Amino acid sequence: MTSNNHPDQGTFAKLLRDPFVHFALGGLVVFAAWYAFKEDEVLSRTDDMVIEITEGDLRQIGVVMMSQGRDLPSPDQMRELAHQEALQRVLAREAIALGLDQNDEIISRRLAQKMDFLLTDLAALTEPTADELKEWYADNADLFALPPRVSFSHLYFSQDERGLEGAKTAAEGLLPDLANTNPYDPDLKGAADRFMFHDYYGGRAPDDIAREFGPSFAQEVFALPSGSWQGPIRSGYGWHLVWVDTLEQGNTAPFETVEDDVRAAWLQDRYLEIRDRAYDEMLSRYEIVMADPESVSYSPAQGGDNGAFGQ
Numbered sequence: 644m645t646s647n648n649h650p651d652q653g654t655f656a657k658l659l660r661d662p663f664v665h666f667a668l669g670g671l672v673v674f675a676a677w678y679a680f681k682e683d684e685v686l687s688r689t690d691d692m693v694i695e696i697t698e699g700d701l702r703q704i705g706v707v708m709m710s711q712g713r714d715l716p717s718p719d720q721m722r723e724l725a726h727q728e729a730l731q732r733v734l735a736r737e738a739i740a741l742g743l744d745q746n747d748e749i750i751s752r753r754l755a756q757k758m759d760f761l762l763t764d765l766a767a768l769t770e771p772t773a774d775e776l777k778e779w780y781a782d783n784a785d786l787f788a789l790p791p792r793v794s795f796s797h798l799y800f801s802q803d804e805r806g807l808e809g810a811k812t813a814a815e816g817l818l819p820d821l822a823n824t825n826p827y828d829p830d831l832k833g834a835a836d837r838f839m840f841h842d843y844y845g846g847r848a849p850d851d852i853a854r855e856f857g858p859s860f861a862q863e864v865f866a867l868p869s870g871s872w873q874g875p876i877r878s879g880y881g882w883h884l885v886w887v888d889t890l891e892q893g894n895t896a897p898f899e900t901v902e903d904d905v906r907a908a909w910l911q912d913r914y915l916e917i918r919d920r921a922y923d924e925m926l927s928r929y930e931i932v933m934a935d936p937e938s939v940s941y942s943p944a945q946g947g948d949n950g951a952f953g954q
Contacts (some may be wrong), residue, residue, distance in 0.1 A: 694732050695809045704728065762918045771909050779912070780898050780905045787901045790848040791893040793865055795885050796826035798835035798840065800879035814875035814882045821872040826886045835884070856880075865890065
């Protein structure tokens with residue numbers, strides 16, 4: 644009687660039951676999976692190793708140079724600039740690969756600054772309507788108030804030449820004699836000391852006068868009546884008799900004359916609103932753990948935690 648079992652089939656069945664074969668097949672499966680994974684990783688790394696300088700990059704390089712008042716680079720110069728840009732990107736990627744971007748306060752500040760720039764761009768995407776600007780201007784008109792302005796002449800009495808009290812006494816002694824004179828009287832020539840700047844100041848705001856004579860002098864000048872000699876008023880240089888020609892009270896600038904300034908202020912206000920909302924939203928995703936400043940010793944002898952701010 645002839646058997647239906649072929650030797651090859653028996654051998655194959657034995658192989659399938661052999662533990663070593665199971666181990667080998669399992670190894671092949673693992674190797675195949677590893678190779679497939681490594682192939683994807685190699686492709687990914689290959690993409691990471693590509694530094695592309697696009698036409699937009701070249702255009703940006705040219706625009707920056709022209710904005711600095713320089714000529715547009717020649718093709719050879721542009722190639723060199725593009726090479727420098729590529730080198731910078733390579734160095735940046737290599738630094739990140741080495742972890743040099745970690746715990747770096749300068750990089751942290753720069754990234755935070757770029758986030759602020761992004762929020763500024765978001766604010767700029769919203770262009771206000773004319774009605775919105777006028778409404779905002781009405782609510783913030785004090786920001787666009789025109790300061791008062793004064794025009795005045797003065798006679799100067801030097802504390803360097805006369806001493807502080809001597810200068811004041813000289814000014815007080817001359818004041819009664821000026822009752823019937825004005826700043827344009829030729830007899831006033833030589834009646835006081837020579838001032839190093841101007842004898843007449845026209846249309847000056849309080850800040851202008853304060854910068855030259857001091858805040859106290861500016862405050863007193865704006866309180867004087869016009870059309871007569873008044874004083875003496877002290878400045879950092881000595882004492883002065885002052886004749887106010889005109890005094891213009893401050894007022895609110897008409898919207899039409901400050902529309903561009905109103906728009907800029909509106910955008911800034913919008914940016915602050917968006918920034919604060921974004922800050923609140925981002926902070927809400929974190930748990931902030933902060934040491935008590937009152938418990939911190941700032942003595943150099945204390946080692947403690949030397950962690951960088953912002954990390």
